[in-house]
Amino acid sequence: MxxxxxxxxxxxxxxxxxxxxxxxxxxxxxxxxxxxxxxxxxxxxxxxxxxxxxxxxxxxxxxxxxxxxxxxxxxxxxxxxxxxxxxxxxxxxxxxxxxxxxxxxxxxxxxxxxxxxxxxxxWTALIIDDLKAWLERKHGEVNYYLTQFLSGHGYFRSFLVQIGKATDPECRYCGIEEDDVCHTFFTCPQWVSMRRSAEEVIGTLRPQTIIHEMIRNKSSWDAMAVFVASVLKAKKLDGRWEEEGDE
Ligand SMILES: [Zn+2]
Incomplete structure (x- = not known):
């Protein structure tokens, strides 16, 4: 990409x-x-x-x-x-x-x-459920990392499975759930400290409300952008999400 x-x-x-x-x-x-x-x-x-x-x-x-x-x-x-x-x-x-x-x-x-x-x-329709508010927002640009969060297409094993580049979607960090966009940003224990930093600004992160919070408050947008980029950069760097087979 x-x-x-x-x-x-x-x-x-x-x-x-x-x-x-x-x-x-x-x-x-x-x-x-x-x-x-x-x-x-x-x-x-x-x-x-x-x-x-x-x-x-x-x-x-x-x-x-x-x-x-x-x-x-x-x-x-x-x-x-x-x-x-x-x-x-x-x-x-x-x-x-x-x-x-x-x-x-x-x-x-x-x-x-x-x-x-x-x-x-x-996924995009689930989190961006109010087009008018999204289009008329006064702050917040999308970027390479935020777009992965908004589309679900990016550094996620479930995405690799979707495009035929992996067969097993299990999260390589926690082994508990499928590694998809929702799991990565909202529940995976691997990213709990980064998530906590974002939640100190935004409040509890929920898929149904996160975009509303980001639109409502520029500091929430910025905090989420930092969280998303930090997680994805870490995933990209260690490459564990891309590895195949048992470890
Ligand atoms: Zn996980």
Whole structure:
């Protein structure tokens, strides 16, 4: 997994917006054609590549999960939003700024509804369960390590099993549970002292509330970012999570 270093997520996001602006040219007219899978798939592939770069995600992360992590609204929804705005602009009932704000909220609701039915990226959907709050947060950038935490794709044996590079997902540190993202950051006794440092700032770490805490408080975001990076760097360094066979 390369993705360390290079332009910041904010710069990558800016590049993505430029690409999206080109893709969305005339969307008011052709938005409906994106109901056909073959047209939508082409644009989604471009957008997915951008989302993976913004979030420094592994190429194995699904389109829906990478878009949530990167905060890039699916092109299909952006196109429909443009068409709705154009129609309401013609009606001229409300000022355009209000129309745009309302339609963006509608878009996020529709996107959130899509994710409820989506089978890919379930871990991401579990922890980032409020898209509006996630997208409108005032602080906090994702990075190579946080993206592993948000996607579950990274230095975890269960992930190696998922991509066919290991057969046994058991945690090589405690031998108690499967080494997946949830176990690593929330329960594995190996990382208890690092976890305690984060909990002194955030309170008890729980998958259902951690993102809300991180969004609510910048110091919580920073403490979690340090905890996640420390654990993953330690795992990377000792390589025990990658080893096969009995020890
Ligand atoms: Zn463990």
């Amino acid at each position: 390369a993705n360390l270093g290079g332009p910041s997520p904010a710069k990558r996001r800016l590049l993505m917006r430029t690409t999206e602006a080109i893709m969305l040219y005339g969307a008011e007219v052709w938005a409906d054609s994106l109901r056909y899978h073959k047209y939508r798939a082409r644009m989604e592939a471009v957008q997915r590549r951008g989302a993976l770069r913004i979030s420094s995600a592994s190429r194995t992360v699904s389109g829906p999960a990478s878009q949530v992590i990167a905060g890039t609204i699916p092109i299909y929804h952006q196109a429909l939003e443009r068409r709705r705005i154009k129609m309401r602009k013609a009606e001229a009932i409300l000022p355009i700024t209000i129309v745009k704000r309302e339609e963006r909220e509608e878009t996020i609701c529709r996107w959130q509804a899509d994710l409820v039915c989506e089978t890919r990226g379930r």
